[in-house]
Amino acid sequence: MKSILRIALLVLLLLIFGWTIWFLYQKDQTPPEVFETTQAEFRDITKKSVATGSVVPRNEIYIKPQISGIIQSIYVKAGDIIKTGDLIAKVKVIPNMVSLNNAENRVNRAKISLENAKTDYDRNKSLLDKEVIAQSEFQVFELARKQALEELNAAEDALAIVKDGVSNKAGNSSNTLIRSTVNGMVLDVPVEEGYNVIEANNFNDGTTIASVADMENLIFKGQVDESEVEKLELGMELIMTIGAIEDNEFLAILEYISPKGIQEEGSIKFEIEAAVKIDTSFFIRAGYSANANIVLDKRVNVLSIDEGLLIFEDAKTFVEVETSEQNFEKREVSTGLSDGIHIEVLSGIDEADKLKKPKQ
Numbered sequence: 473m474k475s476i477l478r479i480a481l482l483v484l485l486l487l488i489f490g491w492t493i494w495f496l497y498q499k500d501q502t503p504p505e506v507f508e509t510t511q512a513e514f515r516d517i518t519k520k521s522v523a524t525g526s527v528v529p530r531n532e533i534y535i536k537p538q539i540s541g542i543i544q545s546i547y548v549k550a551g552d553i554i555k556t557g558d559l560i561a562k563v564k565v566i567p568n569m570v571s572l573n574n575a576e577n578r579v580n581r582a583k584i585s586l587e588n589a590k591t592d593y594d595r596n597k598s599l600l601d602k603e604v605i606a607q608s609e610f611q612v613f614e615l616a617r618k619q620a621l622e623e624l625n626a627a628e629d630a631l632a633i634v635k636d637g638v639s640n641k642a643g644n645s646s647n648t649l650i651r652s653t654v655n656g657m658v659l660d661v662p663v664e665e666g667y668n669v670i671e672a673n674n675f676n677d678g679t680t681i682a683s684v685a686d687m688e689n690l691i692f693k694g695q696v697d698e699s700e701v702e703k704l705e706l707g708m709e710l711i712m713t714i715g716a717i718e719d720n721e722f723l724a725i726l727e728y729i730s731p732k733g734i735q736e737e738g739s740i741k742f743e744i745e746a747a748v749k750i751d752t753s754f755f756i757r758a759g760y761s762a763n764a765n766i767v768l769d770k771r772v773n774v775l776s777i778d779e780g781l782l783i784f785e786d787a788k789t790f791v792e793v794e795t796s797e798q799n800f801e802k803r804e805v806s807t808g809l810s811d812g813i814h815i816e817v818l819s820g821i822d823e824a825d826k827l828k829k830p831k832q
Contacts, residue, residue, distance in 0.1 A: 509794055509826040512777045517811050520711075520765040521703060523744055525694020527714065527760045529685030530747075533654050536671070536678035541565040541648070543667045548682060552658045560658075561650040561681050563669060575631040582624035589613070589620035656686040659758055690748040690756060692724045692764050695741040703768050704729055710746045710764040714756065722756075723749045724764060769809055776814045781827050782807070791821060792828035800828045 544564040548554060592613045600610040660683045663669065672678030692712055696704065710724040724746035733740040746764065750756070782805075783790040789807055792800040805820030821827070 506798060507800070507831075508829045510778065510781070510829050511826060512775050512817055512821055512823050514773050514823070515776050515814060517771045517774060517776055517809050517814055517816050518767055519769040519809055519811055521696060521700040521768055523692075523694040523696045523710070523764045523766060525692055525744075525762060525764065527690055527712075527748060527756055527758070527762050528693050529656075529659075529687060529758055530689045530691050531654075532659065532683050532685040532758070533656070534680045535560055535650060535652060535682045535684060536680055537563050537650055537669050538671055539563060539565060539648060540671045541669060543663050543665050543669060543681075544648075546661060546663070546665055548658050548661060550658050550660055553656070554652050554658060554684065555655050556652055558652045559649060560652055561663075563648045563650060565648060575627070578627040579624070579631050582620065582627040586617070586620040586624050589617040593617040650681050652682075652684055654684055654686070656684045659683045659685055685758065687756075687758070688750055690750065690758075691727075692746045692748055692762055693743065694762070694764055695736070695743055696766070698733055698740040698742060700766075701729065701733075701742045704744070704766060709767050711767065712746075712748065712762050712764045714760050714762045716757070716760050717754055720751075720754065722751060725749070726766065771809050771816055774808070774816045775823060776816050777821075777827065779810060779813060779815045780830060782815070793821060794826040794828065 541563040543561055545562040547559050547561060554560070593616070596605060596610050596613045599605045600607065662680055662682075667679075669679035669681065670676055692710060704726060706726055706729065708726040710726060712722040712724050714720070714722065726744060726746045728743075728745035730743040733742045735741075748756070777791070781791050783792070783802065788804055790802040790804050793803045795801050803820055806818040808816030808818050810816070
């Protein structure tokens, strides 16, 4: 009886030992690796270069005064649509005291000269009427009176210009009235009533009263890296996205590439400009930031795969094609245009082939 119990206990120990060994073996076994597959698809592939910049009016005109003084009245505000000749502001002239004193003295001298010329004229006119002097002698006094009268008028005009900024005979064409020189929208009025303004001349740019631009004639002005500039050609299409107008694209045509680069943030950039095709359903404000995708090349409805599927060996390009379940072979392929994510496949596989996806 005791021997049977010992044998049973020994068998039990052997079974426990065997099960433990089997369990540890199974635990150490790794499951077979399973690879996901994908297939080639027909899609459009567009190779692009990205330019960053902003949308601005082609011509923004800065309206400046032709006379220095103080802003007396402003008649427009930003956003107003105006035409050439429309009144923008009025400037009140603050006369220079020395110039004012000289102008007043000139008027006084002109009045004295005119009174003296009139006296000579009247005296000699009576002599002419009595035929004491000849007509030729009298003409000298008549001319002197006319000249004195002209000098007084000129002196009074000069005084009016110094005091008011406009001569007596100027009418509505006054330098104190600031008018628009173009049709368009008022983009900015950087002054207020009471501001001092300076006239534009050879030594000073002058104070800007307002800026005006045609908002239906916009351009994209941006920069591209030197590595991309040689790929650009005038007339290329730009697909423009504006940060403030989400989920919409706008078309622009490249019309300028700068011949000179500028250094910015450690790299060389080249400025470009493109005419924006206006979509009337949107109001594009001047200065909106924008990105432009420049279409360098394009393929329509071509067989393509994810570029990450490619394997490069010995200057050749391969993909792994499934020959049977979870069995793959390398197959050489010929590729075409790439957009950085997908690449055109010219030969080597077709749409039905299952391709091995790399492990993430």
